[in-house]
Amino acid sequence: MTEVEMPEAEDSQERPGITLARGVCRLLRSHGFAPLTEYVPVPGLRVDVMALGPKGEIWVVECKSCRADFTSDRKWAGYLDWCDRYFWAVDEAFPQDLLPEDTGLIMADAWGGEILRMPPEHRLAGARRSAVTRGFARAAALSLQRLREG
Amino acid sequence: MTEVEMPEAEDSQERPGITLARGVCRLLRSHGFAPLTEYVPVPGLRVDVMALGPKGEIWVVECKSCRADFTSDRKWAGYLDWCDRYFWAVDEAFPQDLLPEDTGLIMADAWGGEILRMPPEHRLAGARRSAVTRGFARAAALSLQRLREG
Numbered sequence: 550m551t552e553v554e555m556p557e558a559e560d561s562q563e564r565p566g567i568t569l570a571r572g573v574c575r576l577l578r579s580h581g582f583a584p585l586t587e588y589v590p591v592p593g594l595r596v597d598v599m600a601l602g603p604k605g606e607i608w609v610v611e612c613k614s615c616r617a618d619f620t621s622d623r624k625w626a627g628y629l630d631w632c633d634r635y636f637w638a639v640d641e642a643f644p645q646d647l648l649p650e651d652t653g654l655i656m657a658d659a660w661g662g663e664i665l666r667m668p669p670e671h672r673l674a675g676a677r678r679s680a681v682t683r684g685f686a687r688a689a690a691l692s693l694q695r696l697r698e699g
Numbered sequence: 700m701t702e703v704e705m706p707e708a709e710d711s712q713e714r715p716g717i718t719l720a721r722g723v724c725r726l727l728r729s730h731g732f733a734p735l736t737e738y739v740p741v742p743g744l745r746v747d748v749m750a751l752g753p754k755g756e757i758w759v760v761e762c763k764s765c766r767a768d769f770t771s772d773r774k775w776a777g778y779l780d781w782c783d784r785y786f787w788a789v790d791e792a793f794p795q796d797l798l799p800e801d802t803g804l805i806m807a808d809a810w811g812g813e814i815l816r817m818p819p820e821h822r823l824a825g826a827r828r829s830a831v832t833r834g835f836a837r838a839a840a841l842s843l844q845r846l847r848e849g
Contacts, residue, residue: 583840605833683755686836690733693843
């Protein structure tokens with residue numbers, strides 16, 4: 550009977566990489582994926598973009614605006630356990646050599662993007678896939694509901 | 700690479716029961732469920748409200764504004780195959796005797812509602828539950844994306 554609690558979205562203007570996230574969402578949609586920003590798969594982890602494919606594929610994309618944004622991120626390896634494929638999204642100025650080779654790479658701006666490197670697939674186990682999909686579904690529906698209610 | 704296609708929402712002003720749907724969504728949220736309106740689980744079926752519970756429970760609520768709205772509905776029995784529990788939502792003036800006894804009953808208005816009768820649970824099989832949850836997740840995320848893009 551308790552009201553569903555959702556973490557409040559942070560001010561998008563203050564978060565680096567948020568304009569990249571917009572382009573990433575458009576790119577993902579053009580690939581048939583349904584994107585959701587700022588999803589929290591487990592307390593303490595907030596992914597920039599999670600996307601659900603037509604066959605239930607789960608991708609995570611972390612958006613990095615600059616070198617410091619990347620080097621200060623100590624959580625990203627934890628995201629690997631919550632997706633089938635993991636990507637970085639960066640802009641043209643980003644020093645790509647910093648990024649681990651066995652991760653995906655998306656070049657993006659605020660308006661769109663392109664997948665430059667497809668990462669290997671590490672498929673989630675069934676139980677976790679179900680839990681992530683369900684959490685994604687509930688988060689998306691509740692955000693939509695909030696937005697419509699104004 | 701094809702753009703994901705979603706059916707366009709119909710003009711909400713013209714659909715009977717849409718004000719009930721709003722109250723139903725609020726009610727469902729207060730029960731910890733994430734509601735989604737106008738979801739199409741399979742081509743040809745459009746449910747007024749589908750909601751996903753914290754444990755993955757799938758409820759469907761059809762909103763009926765008047766006797767004619769109910770008697771002209773020849774599809775509702777088909778909805779039973781897509782949920783664990785099925786409810787009608789009606790307003791105070793609706794002749795409740797029309798409704799089958801083994802279905803759920805919600806009394807609602809535009810602002811909220813109350814569950815008057817909890818229906819029996821007919822749990823979906825695992826494969827269908829996964830498919831419905833995935834479809835719900837993608838539909839909610841794509842609607843949210845559309846709304847944010849404006």
